[in-house]
Amino acid sequence: MARGITPLTENRPTSRRVAALGALWPFVRPYRLLALTAIVALALTAAISLVLPLAVRRVVDGFSQGADLLDQYFGAALLIVLLLAVGTGLRFYLVTRLGERVVADIRKAVFDRVTGMSPAFFERILTGEIISRITTDTTLIQSVIGSSLSIALRNILILAGGMVMLVLTSAKLSGLVLLLVPLVVAPIIILGRRLRNLSRESQDWIAASSGAASEHLLAIQTVQSFTRETQTRRGFADVTEAAFDAARRRIATRAVMTAIVIFLVFTGVLGVLWIGARDVRAGDMTAGELVQFVIYAVLVAGATGALSEIWGELQRAAGATERLAELLSVEDPLQDPVDPVPLPRPVRGEIGFHDVSFRYPSRPDVSALRNVDLIIHPGETVAVVGPSGAGKTTLVQLILRFWDPDKGSVTLDGIDLRRMRREDFRSAIAVVPQESAIFAASARDNIRFGRADATDAEVEAAAKAAHADEFLRALPDGYDSYLGERGIMLSGGQRQRVAIARAILRNAPILLLDEATSALDSESEKAVQSAVDNLARDRTTVIIAHRLATVMKADRIIVMEAGQVVAQGTHGELVAQGGLYARLARLQFTDGMPAAPEPVEAEGVL
Template identity: 45%
Template sequence: MPHPHAADAPPEPPRPPRSLIATLRRILAFARPYRTRLVLAIALTLVATAVGLVVPLGLQRLLDSVFQATDGTLLNQLALALLGLFALQAVLGFGGSYLMEWTGERVVTDLRTTLYTHLHRLGLRFFSDQRTGEITSRLTNDVSKVQSAATSDLGDALRLALTLVGSVALMLALNWRLSLVIFAVVPPIAWAMRSFGQIVRTLSRTIQDRLADTTAIAEEAIAGVRVVKAFAREGYEVGRYGEAVEGLFETSRRRAWIVAAFWSSVGFGFSTALVVIFWFGGREVLADRLTAGALVAFIVYALNIARSVAGAGRLYTSFQSAAGASDRLFELLDSEPEIVDAPGARPLPSVRGALDLEAVTFGYVDGQPILRDVSISAAPGETVALVGPSGAGKTTLLHLIPRFYDPDTGTLRIDGVDVRDATVDSVRDAVALVAQDVQLFGVSLRDNIRYGRLDASDAEVEAAARAAHADAFIEALPDGYDTPVGERGVKLSGGQRQRIAIARALLKDPPILLLDEATSALDAASEAAVQEALSELMQGRTSVVIAHRLATVRDADRIVVLDGGRVVEEGTHTELVARGGLYAGLAARQFTAGGDGVGVLE
């Protein structure tokens, strides 16, 4: 029977875009820990905006009372009052803007952290299905879109909303008949804005997708720059990138055309409305049904409404762009981790290193198993070598042990405990992997070795380097252990990178060691040095070794031969050669080809 946590849930189809309100609500959920600051920011912003709405009434008083009565004292008082209002508005506006920006930046910081944390919870299958540049684009470009909406745009939206509502109310109080002119213009613009926003959101999502493509192409070419130069494919890569950025430009151009055309039309509509207000209001003043001051105040409020609607449109466009980016972010956040702790999972107790795989079947794609009914065991401290043709499933089997993947059926046990009943961290703490393609980080040699155990002292790091036979070349460098290795360790040779990886594994000191062709890409001199370091590393540990070189595997306690995802032979080197099966044939071809026992076992 399959373990209840063995099968991965089938991937969900892409979710349809959420509504703008639903998306913004989910973003604002990150603001809950800071709601006190947010509420205070909103209050200050609203009061500052309300103070600004009083200013046109002061202008009305200035025109209707002060100038007609030629009262200098009243003029001074009114000027001081207006100055006080502006000062109050500035102080309140500062407080509201700062708190709003602070909250927005805090929300975006938490969003970035949540995304990055979630990424590290996802299994290897997710990363196998995604381009690195696509993931990077979501963490950078998409979050930047959300950042704008969550900071300054949110405060602007509050100010514009109150300005719009307050201006409408005060216009009605001044002259309801003139207000009808504005009311005739705003509803159709609002209706058009809704359709316009959906178009912008779709285009914005497409732009973010195309931007992710350009990032992925550039990142792949830069990471593989040696291959690009070796094949003289600089022109080809420039062409690929140029084609991607031209596609990005074309989509951006379409959005720019739609945005420009829409807002030019809106501007013309409001300008026409203001001309009608000026004409009709002037006739009202001439007929003594409206004062000149009231007309000026009315026009100021009408301009406020025009600016508010135009600003709302800009913000709507920004929010729709942010919503398109948010769809991509939440699509990532909604990806379910495949490898998680089962309910009631417990850490492995002190691990001795016994390994048992019982009737394990696994495939990356449903219905296409890579491993078929594989059963293998290793006693504590035993070395088991896996050999077989390419594609036999050796590396896949190795990746099941630290739970990079879970079997579709069958069971994998460490010290008799099903790994799915133990916590993921405790399983991985018990295992170290040294692969052919060593992954180093762009920090110092010391920090790369310390990655095996973050609390290790400098003395422990240096002891691990000595045990891995890496101390000689490290100490010969100008900065010694503090020498940066470059991105992915490009400043080191293959043998040097391997010895750093071995030192890292030694520092971790795990009971189970996995070696995936750790010497297959090295020259003879480097292989000898690395093999000596590996012998040190394997002492007293359960070791599962994948190797193509006969010299690497013939001293193993047991050799397991895989072919077509099945175990076809098992035994010592001597026993398997005597049987005359697949292993004997592979070994015979090595001696025939090389004559020294160090050829490729494949």
């Protein structure tokens, strides 16, 4: 399992502190000038808000000083309001832009990270959960950076400045206000801890819901063909209800905290105002001073109430930040070397397995490969056959270095794959997997996935070589037709031929075919087999096959059983030797003709 990622089925650590938001600083740092400008605008608007009560006091106390002076006070108040409006608009623009920019960078960083992870990372974490972290969690962070954080800073300034102005206006009344602070802070601290835990739990359940939806929607035809819609809906409903229940408890806790804080704040303010009104009657302060004090008290109370709400948002975002930090800091068991050895060009295409043994981390008790010694010579076409679970597909995965062997080494042109950059040697390999991957794009773009700089003519030539040209031209928009998610517009055989065209277009010196013709009908298989034969003439080719009819022309056939190479030779030599290959041949051939096609291996069986 990838280090640092905890499965949803286990108890995950909760966010311990809002300081976890500090992990966002590396993403904010490149835009610190923008952030500083936003903070300046924020400070100015806060300062203007604190000046406004002074203008109101002048207006109230100036009623008896003549109309001209009163007009000046109102004019000054209007100017303050104008500055406040412009400053607030500028603050909103700068802060929101900063939030969007930072979140866009986080999403790119997380996606860049996970797309480079080896299969071990994806063994225990659902793709839907990763998507949830990239979308839901980053949306929370965007809300905090683009709104909550700036509002929090503004309210902190207003709270601090308001308290100073309260003291300057009336030290007596301010002392009474300060007595309220411990009463307000206590529920924030006590309920804030519970809110932090509930926020993390809520996000985990949302991720679980996304993972469940993604998993079943990607296999919707399987769900429907086995009439499992009801059970699938029930399972998704259970997870969604659990997410709702966690969210409900979080909302209830936050609502209680907000209600308590607001009640305490405004009850205290009313009490202070009652005392202030008595002081005005006694002549200890003017009406304008009382109005000024009232406005500052309302500003301070509003800032305190806003901070209590924002505190919950910050804690929720802290949990989201920790979850994203997990993805960004997780260690991949496969690493490129610090000082990689370049793969010599032109690539000869010699593949070597030297005493290779391997076990999948998810099945440590089962050997996928045991002491495999095998050399595939440049330009040689080698077929690998054997029963399900023999280790055939594992050979292909080790050649691509999706895994590293537990013992021994895999080499390309005599160089251990672990000494080279994966991108370097993989660029010399074209693959046609058993489950062809078709993207939600046009047919042309799907084929061009094999080589991004290919011209339209080269794309169409590759399609013709894979016998895909005819059915692609018959689509509504020809090669520009949208194929739908996972190529749902095409049949299984058509998807496989598009994947073969992609490999042909790549024109790599090494070709890996993992059951590449398994989804084709007999006529299409014959046509594609001819294309594969032509393609394999001048390159090293490894063919993983179940049906022996597709490998009879191979230069050499490798027979595997229980993770070991048990025999190798040509078709005729292996039949003459007897053993496993001869038994497979007797099962699949009758009077020299292929028997009924054998079903494709079950998904996930190697």
